[in-house]
Structure formats: C-alpha cells, structure tokens
Amino acid sequence: MTTMTDEAHARLGDLLPAYALGALEGEELAELERHLAAGCVACQRELAAWRRDLERLAAEVPEVEPPAAIRASLLARVAAEASPSRPPRRRLGYLAAAAGLLLFLTGATSWLRVSRRAEELAAEAVLLETRLATVSAQLVEAQAAAARLSAAMEVLSAPATRSVVLAALPGAPGARARTFVDPETGRAIFYADHLPPLPPDRTYQLWFIAEGRPVSAGTFAVDDAGQAALDVAEVAPPDRIQAWAVTVEPAGGVPQPTGEMVLKG
Amino acid sequence: MADPSDDLEDVLLVGRIAARDAAAFAAFYDRQASRALGLLLRMLGDRPEAEDVLQEVFLQVWQQADRFRPQRSSPRGWVLLLARSRALDRLRSRQARRRREERTAADRGDDRSEAAGTERLEAEERAERLGSALEGLPGEQRRAIELAFFEGLTQSEIAARVGAPLPTVKSRVLLGMNKLRHAFGAGP
Numbered sequence: 001m002t003t004m005t006d007e008a009h010a011r012l013g014d015l016l017p018a019y020a021l022g023a024l025e026g027e028e029l030a031e032l033e034r035h036l037a038a039g040c041v042a043c044q045r046e047l048a049a050w051r052r053d054l055e056r057l058a059a060e061v062p063e064v065e066p067p068a069a070i071r072a073s074l075l076a077r078v079a080a081e082a083s084p085s086r087p088p089r090r091r092l093g094y095l096a097a098a099a100g101l102l103l104f105l106t107g108a109t110s111w112l113r114v115s116r117r118a119e120e121l122a123a124e125a126v127l128l129e130t131r132l133a134t135v136s137a138q139l140v141e142a143q144a145a146a147a148r149l150s151a152a153m154e155v156l157s158a159p160a161t162r163s164v165v166l167a168a169l170p171g172a173p174g175a176r177a178r179t180f181v182d183p184e185t186g187r188a189i190f191y192a193d194h195l196p197p198l199p200p201d202r203t204y205q206l207w208f209i210a211e212g213r214p215v216s217a218g219t220f221a222v223d224d225a226g227q228a229a230l231d232v233a234e235v236a237p238p239d240r241i242q243a244w245a246v247t248v249e250p251a252g253g254v255p256q257p258t259g260e261m262v263l264k265g
Numbered sequence: 266m267a268d269p270s271d272d273l274e275d276v277l278l279v280g281r282i283a284a285r286d287a288a289a290f291a292a293f294y295d296r297q298a299s300r301a302l303g304l305l306l307r308m309l310g311d312r313p314e315a316e317d318v319l320q321e322v323f324l325q326v327w328q329q330a331d332r333f334r335p336q337r338s339s340p341r342g343w344v345l346l347l348a349r350s351r352a353l354d355r356l357r358s359r360q361a362r363r364r365r366e367e368r369t370a371a372d373r374g375d376d377r378s379e380a381a382g383t384e385r386l387e388a389e390e391r392a393e394r395l396g397s398a399l400e401g402l403p404g405e406q407r408r409a410i411e412l413a414f415f416e417g418l419t420q421s422e423i424a425a426r427v428g429a430p431l432p433t434v435k436s437r438v439l440l441g442m443n444k445l446r447h448a449f450g451a452g453p
Contacts, residue, residue, distance in 0.1 A: 017442035018435065023413040023420045048337075050442065055342035056449050057414065058349065060397040061307045063299035066319055071298070074323050075291055081327075082287035140280035140333060147335045 013046060020050035121149075151231055152189045158182040162238040166246065166265030172196060177246065177263045179208075181238045188217065190230040192246070192263065195222045203251045204228065204262070209243040210236040219253040275340035282330035294323055297341060301348045308352040308415050318355060322348045353417035398448045406441030409434055 004012075015032045018024040024032065036043055155161055166177040177192035190206055198204065198221070206217040217232045235241065246263035275296065281289035301322060305315035325347055333343055399407045405427070412418045412426060424434045 014439055018413070018420060018438050021410070021413040021438065021442070022417060023423070023438060025419045025421060049446075051338065052342070053442070053446055053449055054414065055338060055345060057398060057445065058304050058345040059300055059341060061300065061303035064302045064306055066298050066302045066316060070316060070320055071291070071294060074294065074320060074327075075287065077324065078287050078290055078327050081285060082290075083285040140276065140283055140331070140335070143335050 013043060016043065016047050017050050020047060020054055151187070152229075155180050155182045155185070155187050155189050158184060160184055164241075164244055164265045166192075166244055166263040168194075169262050169264060171248070171260045172262035175263055177265070179244050179265070181235055181241070183237050183239075186234045186237070188232040188235045190217070190220075190232065191228070192220075192222070193225070193227040195226050195228060195262070197222055197226070198248060201251050202248055202259075203253060205247055205249045205253050205257070205259075206230055206232070207245045207247065207257055208235055208241045209245070210240045212242070214245070214257050216253060216255065219249070272339045272341070276335050279330050279333050279340050279343075282327065283333075290323075290327055293326070293340070297344045298323070300341065301344055304345055304348050305352050308349065309355060314355060315352075318348065318351050321351055325351075349414075349417075356416060398445055401448050402441050402444050405429075406437045406444065409437040410441045410445070413438065 012032055012035050015024055015028055019029070019032055036047070161180050161182045163178055163180045166179070168175040172195055174194045175192060175196075176194055177190065179188055179190045181188040192204075195204065203219045203221060205219045207214040208217055209215070215236070217235060218230050220228045220230045222228045244263075244265050245257070245261050247257045247261050248259040249257070250259075275293065278289045278293040278296075282293060298319065302315060302319050305318050305322075306312065309315045309318065322344065326344060333340065337343075338346065399410065402410070408427060409423050412423045413420075418426065420434050420438060421431055423438075424431045427434070429437075
C-alpha cells in the first residue's frame, strides 16, 4: 500500500465537502472515490459529518403542508400491499439495557470484550426477531440499536474520554450512575441502575452544571430491571462541567430543574 | 433541532414500514412530508410538480424502507435525500426539454428564450428570500453551495453559471461548507 503524506491526505480531505454536495467531477472525483474505497476510516467519518451538515441544510427549508388529497392517495395505494400492524415491542429497551449494564460494569477499558458481547447481543436480537416475525423490520431495529451501541463504544474507546461517577441521594438509595464524555466530539453517554420506576406523570431528567447554570442533557425512563441509558449528542467540554445531577421532573421534562435530586456527581 | 429520541422514533417507524405496516407509513408521512415538500418547492419552484414528486418520494419510501440504514443517516435525512435526487432528475429533464425548445425556436427564428431567462431570475429571487444558515455566508460562497445543493450543478457548471474561474469556485465551495459546519456547530 502506498503511504500518503499528511499534505496529500489533507488535500483529499478538502475534496470531501464538494463530494458530499455531488459537485465533484473528473480526476478529483475518481481519486477521492479510490481513496474512500480503499477504506480510509477518517475520511469516511468526515464525509458522514459533511452529509449530516447537508441534511441540516435541507431540513432548514420552511415546512409546507401538503394537501390532504396526497396523503389519502398514498394510503390508498399502500393499502393493497399492507399487513396488519403489530403492537410495538420493547426490543430496543432490552438491547440497550443489557448492553448498558455490561458497559457500566466493565468500565471504559475492556472495549474489545464489550464489542464482542455487543455483537453477540445484536446477533441474538436478530435471531429472536427472524424466528418471531418479518425479517426486515427486525433487522432495521437491531441495526438502530447497534448504531446506538457503536456510538456509545466510540465514546468509551476514545482516548480523551472522561468519566464521572454519580452518587445516590436519599431519594434513590442504592442507585448508581456514571457519565462518559468525549471532549473531542462533545458526545456523552450516561448509564444508571437500581433506579426505582416512576409514576406515569413523572420522568427522570439528567443535567450538567456549567458556568454555574444547569443544562438539560435529556430525560429518560428506567426499564424493568431499573436500568437506564442515555446518549447525549452534545455537552460542554469536561473541563467546564462542574457537576452532573439527575432529578425527578414532570413527564416531558422541564427547562430548569424543579424536582428532587436523586443522583449527583 | 434533531432530537435523538425523534430519530429513534423515526427509525422504529421505518422498520415497521419495511414490515408493511400502513399505520406506521401514515405516521412517518405525517412527520416528514411537510419538510420534504418544502425542499421540493425550493428546488422546483412549481407547486403541482413538487406535489407530484412528493408522492413519488413517499411511494419510494414504502417500497424501499428495507434499504434504510440508520448508521448512514437519520430517517429525515434519508427522505430529504430521496426528495433531492428526484427533484434533480426533474430539473435535468426540464433543462433538456428547454434546450430542445430553444434549438427549435432558433431554427424557427422565434425568440422564446426570454421565458427561460425569466424563470431563472425568479429562481434567484427565491434564493434571496430564504432564511437559513446559508444567509450567514458571503454571497459568492452561498451562491456556489446553493447551485450545487438545490440545482445539482458540478463545480465547473457553477463556474460557467456565475462566470468565475474554476479554482475560485472550488475555493468558495470549500470555504462556504466550512462556514456552514461552524454555523451548525455553534447552534442550539
């Protein structure tokens, strides 16, 4: 394999935005496609990031309500090929919770073992699915779960990731939780267990404190085993995070914490 | 902005659509159609044509839900990309039709090229009125990215359209996309 200089690689990297736009052509297009086909992970990741930017650009167009006739026409055409709906099952909950507990217990260092285990879980999920119901629906759901797991593993395996343990407060004795933040991507994951379930009008909400102010990192529910996992796309850099906390809030979450704090770290 | 739990909800719906669940298809349509129609209108400028393509797009969603890969994009991104591809196809056949008409008109000595010119001017005016992250960019960078994204032009086609050298256009695309990345990164 020919080694490439950093400059040559940077030059190829500069072609990625035009490639994502579909505006690249000729020799530059051919060269970049060869490079991507050769399996450069850094460029594939960067390309995915440019594509996400373009999705955001596309999603900025103002919404325009289509006429009801289009919906009716589509549903009529689809009805001929449709199958009856099944009630949704909590497969994702099972997978994320099992993987989450495993990741929590093994900590940030045994990523190989985790990745094999995660593959086994995903494979198990697929086996169960194909036995029970239509193949494609189940595969898509397992892939979604696997995608969330791989996002979590990216955070866990990143060299700069920092982790914070949260301690239980009297409201939830025995609860444990941990956050992992990757300062390079700003992505964080959160795992908790031994949290009691809440009544339907309440939810748990995760906060981080930065510059003296609490910022919501999302709401979550615990599953039957008292476990929860949360994947947060963007948090402040770990240096600026003064604390993490979990509170009990009205269902749907609130902009500022109002309820009892159950975990803090 | 895109909420991970929204995406997850959409991924589950796409999975059920792949299993031929019509109710999931209706729910997914309700969540995605107005954004898709907005994009189609932006690109095509013609309401009846945009509505036509909207139907094509969602029929494609119904047929190809099993090909969706959550690792590659969000379900919203997937639908918008489908919409953009079909709109670009329409734009290209419009262009081909117009070129044929102009050739015919030239043969006949007519002067119908005015109509085409007006249509282009209207498209440019429409571009000015959009509020988006693009507005934060210097005009030439914004124009280059708009032409690539909403009209599907390559860099040399952009150069021809705006009358600038190709290396300049390449630089505008790169700088503009980097500014967009920064604008999105700094957002909520």
